[in-house]
Amino acid sequence: MKGSNKKNYIMTGVLLLIGIVFILPLVMMISGSLKTIGEINSAHFSLFPKVPQFHNYIDAIQQGMWIRWIFNSLYVTFLATVISLLLNLMAGYAFARLNFPGKGIMFTLALTGLLMPPQVTLAPMYIMMSNFPLVGGNNLFGDGGTGFINTYSGLIIPFIAGSFGVFLARQFYLGFPSSLDDSSRIDGCNRLQTFFKIYLPLSKPLIASLGIIKATFTWNQYAWPLVITNSPKMRTVQLALDIFKGEDFVEWNLLLAATTFVALPLLLMFLKWQDAFIQVNASSGTKG
Amino acid sequence: MASSKGKFSKDAKDAYILVLPFFVFFAVFILIPVFNILRFSFTKYDLFSKPAFVGLHNFKFMLNDPVFLQSLRNTLIYTTFTVLPVLFFGFIIANLLNNRTIGAKRTLRVLFYMPYVPSMVSMAVVWMWFYDPITGIFNHLLTALNLPPQSWLSDPNLALPSIIAVGIWQQIGYAMVIYLAGLQMVPYSMYEAADIEGAGPLRKMVSITIPMVKETTFFLVVVLIIRSFNVFGQVNVMTSGGPLNRTTTIIHQVYLRAFSDFRFGYASSMSFIVLLIVGFITILNFKYGRTAHEREQ
Numbered sequence: 001m002k003g004s005n006k007k008n009y010i011m012t013g014v015l016l017l018i019g020i021v022f023i024l025p026l027v028m029m030i031s032g033s034l035k036t037i038g039e040i041n042s043a044h045f046s047l048f049p050k051v052p053q054f055h056n057y058i059d060a061i062q063q064g065m066w067i068r069w070i071f072n073s074l075y076v077t078f079l080a081t082v083i084s085l086l087l088n089l090m091a092g093y094a095f096a097r098l099n100f101p102g103k104g105i106m107f108t109l110a111l112t113g114l115l116m117p118p119q120v121t122l123a124p125m126y127i128m129m130s131n132f133p134l135v136g137g138n139n140l141f142g143d144g145g146t147g148f149i150n151t152y153s154g155l156i157i158p159f160i161a162g163s164f165g166v167f168l169a170r171q172f173y174l175g176f177p178s179s180l181d182d183s184s185r186i187d188g189c190n191r192l193q194t195f196f197k198i199y200l201p202l203s204k205p206l207i208a209s210l211g212i213i214k215a216t217f218t219w220n221q222y223a224w225p226l227v228i229t230n231s232p233k234m235r236t237v238q239l240a241l242d243i244f245k246g247e248d249f250v251e252w253n254l255l256l257a258a259t260t261f262v263a264l265p266l267l268l269m270f271l272k273w274q275d276a277f278i279q280v281n282a283s284s285g286t287k288g
Numbered sequence: 289m290a291s292s293k294g295k296f297s298k299d300a301k302d303a304y305i306l307v308l309p310f311f312v313f314f315a316v317f318i319l320i321p322v323f324n325i326l327r328f329s330f331t332k333y334d335l336f337s338k339p340a341f342v343g344l345h346n347f348k349f350m351l352n353d354p355v356f357l358q359s360l361r362n363t364l365i366y367t368t369f370t371v372l373p374v375l376f377f378g379f380i381i382a383n384l385l386n387n388r389t390i391g392a393k394r395t396l397r398v399l400f401y402m403p404y405v406p407s408m409v410s411m412a413v414v415w416m417w418f419y420d421p422i423t424g425i426f427n428h429l430l431t432a433l434n435l436p437p438q439s440w441l442s443d444p445n446l447a448l449p450s451i452i453a454v455g456i457w458q459q460i461g462y463a464m465v466i467y468l469a470g471l472q473m474v475p476y477s478m479y480e481a482a483d484i485e486g487a488g489p490l491r492k493m494v495s496i497t498i499p500m501v502k503e504t505t506f507f508l509v510v511v512l513i514i515r516s517f518n519v520f521g522q523v524n525v526m527t528s529g530g531p532l533n534r535t536t537t538i539i540h541q542v543y544l545r546a547f548s549d550f551r552f553g554y555a556s557s558m559s560f561i562v563l564l565i566v567g568f569i570t571i572l573n574f575k576y577g578r579t580a581h582e583r584e585q
Contacts, residue, residue: 008389015384016392019399025457026402028425045428091310100303106311113318115510115570117518119539120562123546125317125556127335161313186331189301205336220407223539227547238409239549242525245413252417259413263406270405274398277405278465 025028026267033057033256040252054252060257068233069240070261071235076152077218077237080159083212087160089203090159091196113163119223126227128156155236159218165210168280172206173199209276216266216277237262307413325563328556335413335550346557356558359532361540362448366537367516370455373506374512377456383497385464386471401461401576408458412525416441419526444534451522451535459515463508470504471497510573514566538562548565 032040034052061067094100095107130147132138132177137145148154176199184194225236235243244258270277329346331339341564350356381400385393403411418425419440427437440450474497498505520539523529529536529544536544538558546555 006389007391008387009391011384011387011389012391015390015396016399019396022457022460022483023399023402025411025414025418026406028418032417034297040423045425087310087313091305094303094306098299098303098306100300103303103307106307109319110311110314112570113314115514115566115573116318117514117566119518119520119542120559120566121318121321121325122322122539123330123542126546127328127333127552128317128321130335157313158317161310161317163318164312164315189452191299195306201395216405218323220409222409222525223408223543226524226573238407241409241413245416245525250420252420252423255413256417259410263410266405266407266440267402270402271398274394274401278397278401279547 026123026263029256029263030260033253033260035253037251038220054251056257057261060254060261063254064240064244065232065235066240066258066261069235069237072152072234073219073237076155077215080156080218081151081211081214083156084160084162084165084214085207086089088162088165088210089169089200089206090195091166092171093173093199094191095166096173096176098180098191110163110166113161114167118158122223122227125158125224129158129228148228150229150231150234152234155225155234158224159221162214164250165214168244169203169206172203176202188255207282208273212273212276213280216269219266289427293565322563325556328553329560330557332551333553333556335552339553342553346554349554350557355533355536356538356541359529359536359538360561362533362535363517363519363537365448366452366455366519367513370459370516371450371509371512373456374459374463375508377460378508379467379501379505381460382464382471385468385495397465400464403458404461408521409525411458412522413453415450416526419450428506442531445530447527447531451526454522454526455516455519459512462492463512466572467501467504467507469503474500500547506573508577510569513569517562517565 031048033056034054035049035056036053039046039049043257049067054125089159095103130149131142132147135145135153136147136149136151138147139280148157180198181194184198189197220238221236222238226242228237229235241259241262243245244255328339330341330343332345333339333340339381340542384390385396390396417423421427421439422436424440426440430437438446440446478496478500479492482496487495518539519537520543523535523537524543527535529540538561542555542562543557545551545558
């Protein structure tokens with residue numbers, strides 16, 4: 001056994017080399033964002049800029065409404081994550097620990113939602129959100145106004161109901177000893193108090209990992225924000241990249257600076273909490 | 289669980305307070321839109337007037353719509369040539385990382401997983417730069433090798449493969465992580481027994497590893513196919529479906545027909561096709577997933 005645990009340094013080195021080539025696009029994104037436009041357009045390619053042009057980031061942000069777009073994305077990501085986490089944890093606890101009529105059918109229906117990709121409901125979701133009754137000037141029948149178009153609620157609401165978090169929470173709570181419920185019952189707590197006073201404070205690891213995944217998922221959304229917003233003020237960062245790219249003359253260094261701005265926070269979060277990222281994603285099908 | 293009838297109903301009330309906030313959102317914003325795909329599929333609906341029932345017209349029209357048929361073809365090509373390489377490379381890398389003689393495993397895992405973390409849009413933008421005919425790295429490389437430069441994303445024959453490459457690159461790390469989890473379930477003693485019987489590495493791979501991770505493979509196939517059938521973002525960002533519709537996909541057609549042409553009925557009927565495929569694969573998943581699970585017990 002001891003002999004077989006000896007490291008194969010050559011193979012490890014080869015794999016590390018392949019791994020570095022694998023992330024070269026990310027390295028080039030960052031290094032390209034620090035080049036001058038002259039270096040980008042030069043016929044001689046060099047991996048790194050001669051002098052890092054940090055002002056590219058300021059120049060890129062000053063085009064369009066990047067401050068507003070970053071705020072929009074942060075706001076939508078924060079609210080969608082917090083609300084969705086709370087609802088997922090509550091439901092996960094009820095599915096794990098409580099008996100109630102209709103539990104089986106609700107659980108089965110939620111199960112079918114697991115593999116449902118959001119893109120497939122793009123058109124009917126838009127119809128519903130734009131014709132939502134009593135919202136955005138709409139009457140009781142959903143006519144007359146613009147519904148959830150160009151609103152923060154429109155950007156947030158479709159991402160609240162994800163059923164993946166419910167399954168993860170249920171799985172997490174099934175691992176708790178049921179004596180926890182019995183003792184809280186003896187102490188006179190009802191089930192709501194048991195969840196909020198006992199289970200919720202013990203859920204920090206779940207909140208952290210599920211929260212990271214939900215936040216990444218919401219931050220990275222593209223298709224839904226594309227259809228539910230059309231006012232430049234309500235765009236999110238992913239849409240902003242798409243628009244920025246669509247300008248007739250592409251200044252790649254500035255575009256790459258904006259791209260790095262959108263991608264780097266996630267990459268840094270991943271480096272810090274890699275286990276949470278990888279474990280939760282390993283148990284999920286859809287991204288998020 | 290319930291100690292008495294009265295207790296049970298009190299618990300049930302609390303249970304509904306806990307479950308319903310989730311379930312109402314789920315029903316309204318996931319179940320109803322799915323049901324509405326079916327409903328609108330049989331209508332002509334431009335958003336400005338009420339949906340008008342047209343029977344099977346949308347589906348008949350679809351069969352004669354060359355752009356839709358092209359998008360179906362592109363989606364099938366995208367799916368095949370994304371899912372297979374992702375599975376293959378994910379499996380190979382996971383096996384290498386699972387080998388006891390390999391060091392720096394955490395670093396390696398981070399490196400291979402990293403492309404999966406940022407958004408598809410941001411990675412699509414970076415790759416558009418690589419594909420840029422003048423400033424892109426690929427043409428720099430071709431020129432250095434004395435080969436003719438290519439116009440990657442505007443060449444009808446290269447555009448779809450160029451988009452596929454991004455999808456493969458981004459998802460290998462995901463498949464690797466799922467396979468790594470699956471490989472933890474394979475008992476090391478099986479390999480030791482095979483060693484005693486003198487089995488080589490290839491024999492061990494074919495007779496032990498591949499059958500033991502069959503369920504993982506099945507799960508990955510399901511997830512990757514469903515995702516590929518819904519590919520939209522990289523297409524809309526990188527090529528807008530062009531050149532000559534050679535990269536348009538079903539969901540991209542749904543987007544164009546609904547949000548450029550306001551043909552929501554027709555768009556819904558295309559979504560319905562995707563839904564059928566997703567539903568079929570999901571059923572397969574439950575069927576095989578469950579029997580495999582029961583066999584284990």
